[in-house]
Amino acid sequence: MITLHPEEKTPLYEQLYAALAADIRSGALAPGKPLPGRRTMAAQLGVSTNTVDAAYQMLAAEGLAQARPRSGFFVQETGGMLHTRAARRARTVPQSAEEGNTEEKNNDILYDLSTGSIDTGLFPARSWGRIQKELMYQRPELLQRGELQGDANLRARIADYLSEYRGVDCTADQVVVGAGIEYLLGCLAHLFAGSTAAIENPGYGRTRAVLENNGIPCVPVDIDRSGLPAEGLEASGANLCYITPSHHFPTGVTMPAPRRAQLLAWAAARPGRYLLEDDYDSEFRFDTRPLPSLQGMAGPDGPVVYLTTFSKSLAPGMRIACMVLPWGLLERYRQDFAVYANTVSRYEQQTLCTFMAEGYFTRHIARMRLAYKRRMEAFAGQLRKELGPRLVLGGAHSGLHFLLTLPNAGGEQAMVQAAARQGVRLRGLSEYYMARPEHCAPDTVVAGYAGLKAQDIPAVCAALGTAWRG
Template identity: 40%
Template sequence: MIYIDKEVDTPLYEQIYRQIQEDIISGNLAPGTLLPGIRTLAKTLGVARNTVDKAYTQLAVEGYICPRKGAGFAVESIRDSKRSGEFQSLSCRVSANPGRKEEQKLPYDFQYGSFPDECFPKSAWKKHLLEVLASPYSSAHMTRYQDKQGNLSLRCELRNYLYRTRGVVCTEAQILIGCGLHYSLDSLCKLFASHKRIAMEEPGYNGAKEVFQNNGFLIRHIPSTEYGLDFSQLKALDVPAVYVTPSHQFPYGTVLPISKRRELLEWAAEEKAYIIEDDYDSEYRYDANPVPSLQSIDGHERVIYIGTFSKSLSPSLRVNYMVLPQPLLPAYHQMFSSYSSPVAWLTQEVLADLLRSGDYTRHVRRMCAAYRKRHDAFVQQVSKQFGSKILLHGQGAGLHFLWEFSEGVRAERLIQIAEKAGVRVYPVTPFWSVSEACPPNLLFAGYSLLNEEQIQEGIRLLRQAWAPVLCNT
């Protein structure tokens, strides 16, 4: 953006020249970029054409720009190591995500969350997208702000789907469509703002922890081990809500047994507290039928149920849903009365069509079958390559494992060795509130991005790379 100051003594053409020169040196104007035409820029800045022409001529003489036949002037490639280095360094500092280390891409990445391109049902999505666009109903809604809770059509389909697959009992009026777990938890933090206290699992999902911390909540921790959650001290914590992942504890992968589920529900009823149930990957259960949701056995309306399309369709869709108990609805409507849905109407309507047609259920069935094979390949290969040297937590469900090694083995060192071998596995310290409390012999590995052959080869490379360390334990 060029600014002209007619109150200073600097000639107008020189002001234009200096600002364009600075943008070229700093890299804000990349080589090949076409400058605005002389007439256009003169009109924009409110100066004479001769003024712009004189500035462009000076830039061209000095080699910053060059004329292009029929296209005006284009930025030339220049080298000014001192200046460009300064601006490049600044650019890197500004653009880098401070919360995530920039990582080199490795051939075998046991990350968690992203999926291969072929997993998205492109044909079905395209079919329903075109059907929605062709509907006369769409033209009446595409250009309007939507209900803060989301499209009614999607909420109705979700009500039926959740009852059928997770036993969730609710009305469409209780369902809120959101743009991810963080959005939903942030909304709940506003509803519970007068209390500013919450309990959650330790270890637990660090994304949820970050939302609570950002909202100034005091977090109390419920101990979680490979044997499940310990609710013995829950009453003493004095919290109005607790965040849990009962159907597949994150990261251990355990299932909360019915006795502890009832214990938790009784606590909520007695204390008039709420349970936030994050049912983040309920579609992926391989050793038994899906575990009924905690909400499905709640007789006192104390469970806030949260689910997502991120694990079944794509995390980039940014669509999840939350079921609020009836007692919380008046406060929600009062607090968010002027809000609109954060998810595009078109995306919601396509999802509603997918659910209504049965295509979504068929897609989930295919995804579950595909990832069952990957899960089994993972377990079999770990057993083949490592035998009893590794204990896998979280078998039978989900898209990740927690690896436990013998005492004395430090996962941090194994992660470094693995990276040199072209394999990425992950630390578990982010899931503990105090990193020193995290057992040093645990690491985290997901398999949502890899196929069976890649899983097997990646684990084989890990055994090869780790052999010198593990053979001494």
């Protein structure tokens, strides 16, 4: 019986990994034996499924377990040679297996195609640094606490930008600035205490973890070619729905206007229903201008909470995000969070405000969009040369990743493992399924290219060609 100790400094996922690894090496868990399902194990130990998933992924990375699509994880034969390396990795593998929070160090990996990376070379360091330096010397009052929702002039700039480029219908008063989407979701979970949220399947597992950690149970609803269907949403029994209509993660589906109207009708049909609209990657669309936001369709007091982040447009480390609250929720937010301080540094807020006011931000977005479009086209073109007509690329029209399908390549896990042997890290599509992974498209992996240097594209594609042609 495995026992975890939350009071210890060692993270729970490392404790679980170490216990399972010891049982595997000792023979208590025999080769070929299936490990308990992630939900089952999480329920038994009283931890999150993310904790279990991180431990299982560590076992798989060490060769102590094998992940089989639609079947789960199975114990592998170890031969006793992995003990030292496994123990070392137990001290270094990060807490979460979710994209954007994975900083695992592996000397065998040369190219990381995860979806959480950006090209830091595109960050406007000179103009950003100049603005921040001037503020530091000229605005000492920024050392004082600011407004609960964020500085008013920044919120005004954000409201204007969202109105012009995303069709959001709001005033600066409705904008709430916070240190990342996760923090803002925690605030919303408080406002929606006692609710149940429908989430997209496949989807962004971190969203589910944040909501459930804050007491909001989640029900995965399978998406189709138009995104999350209203029928599935109604059947879920949820009163909240978290969606990424502009660019579904990870499939890249853009929700068409009729489906958007159906979801708005669902929300309007009963009091207390809300859509939580995450405008994920909307700034990186390469073919046409994105559809206006759901919030703009619903109006300033409609049943939609709009969320967006500056993580991709600036940098994940900036931790600047915002949400737009309907008027009814805004009053409750101000009452319940009145004693809270804003979680974003006022110097960062004012740097961003000036950066937007002086036109740097829109020019920066335009440069990034062009750079990433060229990178996507070069990457896709080189992949087609290496892998031939069997290759199918999905979702390349927007966002900073695409789905890569190669029929008869041995299956998703074989593709991921073969790529890793050639020094390329990527993830299988089934890893993003929170339920019914049997619906996952076969032979499909998720390849992010934002952090890929242009000069490395030929080498990466050659490595994938070597991995998958045989």
